[in-house]
Amino acid sequence: MSTIPPSNPVESTPLSQKALPAPSDASTSIQPNSKGGYDLTDQLYDQLGPLVVNEDGTLSRIGNWHEMSDFERKNVLRVLGKRNKARLEKLKMTLGEDGGLKQKEEL
Template sequence: MSALPDTSQNPTRESNEEAQLPQETLALPAPQTEAEKEAAKKVQVGARAVKLDHLGPLVINSDGTLSRIQNWANMTQMERERTIHVLGKRNRLRTESLVAQGIQPGTVEK
């Protein structure tokens, strides 16, 4: 008997074994610095930068009151990015509308 495996019955066995050889491990990106983390928490709204925190961004409601997104902590990074994108545009439009009516957003109480 030969010491080599019999591949005549299963010709793909040898190619499968080759595919299972260990491959080069890819490195993870370096951790963010504090400055990078801080910059990632800011969104440009008009001429101002708005800082985001663990509670999520502020929502300017159509009546001028402010609120937050309740499920912010449960959102994925992709959902958060999309929400910030949509919310930035909507907040800007609502702010312009409220200012035109003589209402300063955030000063209205329920």
């Protein structure tokens, strides 16, 4: 007598094998602050980094922010702050009062 394997392998998997593993890296988990609460903004900022305003107005982040030293982060923030401000001003100038793009006049 032959046995027919189940058609759905998930149904035959024991419950202990279905669960996700516990997080092993403490640096990626959210830690309580000194007051016993959770300050998600600071922790997410430390992990994700600052927003970068691209020339077309889209936003992105710095991919290796979590690997940078404090010195590198300070320099990036200094340069990025100036560049983001200049790009935002340029984008505001190209937008009309109604929020639409101004038509560029061709010569």
